[in-house]
Amino acid sequence: MAKWTPKHEAPEPLEGPVVATITGGTILWFVLFLVQLPFYGWFDDHGHTWWVWTCLAGAGLGLIGIWYVRKRDAAIKRAAAAGPDQAATAAE
Numbered sequence: 607m608a609k610w611t612p613k614h615e616a617p618e619p620l621e622g623p624v625v626a627t628i629t630g631g632t633i634l635w636f637v638l639f640l641v642q643l644p645f646y647g648w649f650d651d652h653g654h655t656w657w658v659w660t661c662l663a664g665a666g667l668g669l670i671g672i673w674y675v676r677k678r679d680a681a682i683k684r685a686a687a688a689g690p691d692q693a694a695t696a697a698e
Contacts, residue, residue, distance in 0.1 A: 624675045632668025635661050 639661035642649065649655045 628671045628675050635664030
């Protein structure tokens with residue numbers, strides 16, 4: 607079986623507003639939790655309380671995600687400010 611080799615370079619990864627995206631998603635999960643909270647009795651009667659707790663877990667994990675992407679964004683900016691020589695050695 608021959609080893610497969612790509613015919614072209616891989617594209618650069620897309621960088622977008624990562625912090626804003628994660629923050630928006632976290633806010634959405636928390637809002638969904640708050641919207642479902644008044645109906646907790648209905649969810650409990652029908653065995654769907656996991657919907658409520660899934661939204662809360664999404665908000666909690668989103669807080670960790672916000673912390674992570676902010677640190678990542680700061681590290682990328684520090685590496686870019688340090689210059690191309692420092693960024694290359696930091697990546698290795």
